[in-house]
Amino acid sequence: MTPTSASPSLDAASTEGTERWTPRLVAVLVALIWPTQLLAAAGILGANATASVAQSFRTTHVAWFGLTVVLISTMLTPFVMKLGDRYGKKRLMLAMTALGVLGDVIAAMAGSFWLLLVGRAVAGCYGPFAALSFPAVRDIFPARLVKPASAVLGSSVGLVALAAPFLAGWLVDGWGYEGVMWFLAAASAVGFALIALLVPQTPRHDHRPGFDWLGGLILGGGLTAVVYAVGQGESWGWGDVRTLGWLTAGLAALVxxxxxxxxxxxxxxxxxxxxxxxxxxxxxxGGLAQSVAYTMPSMAILLALYPHIPGVSAGLGWTAQHNAVVSVSWNVVMFGAGIIASRLLRTIDARLLWWTGLALMGAGYGLVGFFHADETQLVLTSCLANLGAGLVVAGAPVLVVGVVSKNEQGMGSGMLNMLINFFGAIVTALSFAALATHSTVVDGTAFYQDGGYAWLFWTGALLTALTLAISLFIPPLRDPAQADAAPATSS
Structure with missing residues (x-):
């Protein structure tokens, strides 16, 4: 695809409605939201299907069911963000989505655990999709709508968190892990159709000859090794030679x-x-704050679903269905905060909303650490945390838009995607370490006491406070129209 061939579609999208929302632009945004947030849904559905996988294949290595996707996604992200600039994002989106469909079908039909992992590895090629969708907004939408469209694309994860737990229970209870895989295959096929029909071609931003395959392998491999080491550290032990070996190899590769x-x-x-x-x-x-915003709710599921055994386990003992019902409140708040942010970002400095979101999220998780004994306490404190989280996930892509040019957007979004995976592994490891400060092991199973849950949420609050402190040094951002007119300069 040449820049000339892409220009008519993009020019039409940019001038249509004199930079106002039109039915066509709304349709394009929906077409980008569906496959982007399907990744979040896949994470929730996959987590709920893990027990079914373990029982179906009688394996003690079920952690690879989720880990395979994360590792493949991390490995491929450097290549995806560069190939999108080289050949246009739509073509790569279609290829990645098609691989997602194929991988989920293989996993659904797998007759053995190793074949299931092959399917998950193929589906992992779909993992870096966000490294393309956010830059595509920059390419397709009028400059005035880039910030609100990016905010809606990011904050729509609240809708996924709202519906996915109910969907997961229905699929797993009715059809086991196969039901989850078939649903993801069908949903990915819908995403493929939406992209093919509604998303216009995007221009090439890199016309240089040659491709840095070696650099991509070293970067992707190094980050993947670090993520793997951190992900396995809890089970292997942080002083284990395997943990230290993978961690050392990954860090050496990055150097x-x-x-x-x-x-x-x-x-x-x-x-x-x-x-x-x-x-x-x-x-x-942006990577650290979003990793906290995504990790803390998933860790909170342990509090909800673990049994309540006085002196042994301080879990609430809820069913998955009851947890899904209670969590509706704070997920609605998260999505609503993102929608409000998308409107405010037209006139308000994105940094103000970002700082406000971090302050609310940190305060919210700090309060959850103190008050998490029942539904009322969790709803009130989690709504505050998710009010902040909604502003954070809406604001992060807008911050990237404000510091890079259009030609640099693919790299910026790709790096943000990699750092979310990287920091996500670290935040998860820190969360389990916090839980372990007050835990009891019974018959080989770790149960967590109230102090452990308190430190879990306080860890999220402390990490958010650290992010806020660093964020205060972000200089004024540039408007997309200005950033696209000239290369960004050093500050």
């Missing part, structure tokens, strides 16, 4: 990557861009 890229004429990552202070601050804080 080698920087030296390789400095001498490469066409690097897979422009280190000069990443070294700019505004870009570095936005990517680090």
């Amino acid at each position: 080698v990557f920087f030296f390789v890229e400095r001498s490469n004429a066409h690097p897979i990552l422009e280190l000069k861009v990443l070294s700019r202070r505004p870009v570095a601050l936005v990517l680090v804080t």
Whole structure:
């Protein structure tokens, strides 16, 4: 695809309705939201299907059911963000979504655990989709609508969190893990059709010859090794030679990557861009804050579903259905906060909403640590936390838009996606470490006491406070129209 061939579609999208929302632009946004947030739904559905997988295949290695997707996604992200700039994002979106369908079908029909993991690995090729969808908004939408469209695309995860627990219970109870896999295959096929029919072609931002395959392998492999080590550290032990070996190998690969890229004429990552202070601050804080916003609710499920055994386990002992009903309140708040943010971002400095979101999220999780004994306490404190989380997930992509040019958007969004995976593994490990401070092991199973749950949420609050402190140094952002008119400069 050449830039010329893409121009008519993009020009029409940009001028239609004199930069106002039109039915066509709404349809394009829906077509991007569906496959992007399907990834979040897949995470929730997959977590609920894990027990069914373990029982069906009688395996003690069921952790690989989820870990395989994360590792493949992390490995491929550097290539995805560069190939999207090289060949246009729509083509790559269609290829990735098709692989998602194929992988889920293989997993649904698998007759053995290893074949199931093959299917999950193929489906993992769909994992870096967000590294394309957010830059596509920058390419397709009029400059005035880039910030609100990005905010809606990010905050729509609240709708997924609202519906996915109910859907998961229905699918797993009725059809086991196979039901989840067939649903994901069908939903991915719908995503493929939406992209093919509604999303216009996007321009190429990289016309240079050659491709930095070596840099991509070193970066993707290094990050994947670190994520794997952190993910396995809790079960292996942090001092285990396997944990230390994978961690050392991953960190060494990242060091080698920087030296390789400095001498490469066409690097897979422009280190000069990443070294700019505004870009570095936005990517680090955006990745860390979103990892907290996504990890804390999933960890809170342990509090809800673990049994209540005095002196042994301080879980609430809820059923999955009851937890889904109670969580409706704070997930609605999260989505509503994102929608409100998308409107406010037209006139308000994105940093103000970002700082406000972090302050509310940190305060909310701090209060959850103190008050989590029943439905009323959890609803009140979690609604406050998710009010902040809604502003955070809506604001993060807008911050990226404000510090990179259109040609750099793919790299910025791709790096943010990688850092969410990277920090997500670290936040999860820290969360389990916090739970373990007050735990009891009975017949090989760890049960967590009230102090452990308190420190779990306080860990989220402390990480959010750290993110807020770093975020205060983010300089003023540029409007998309200004950023697209000239390359960003160092600050």
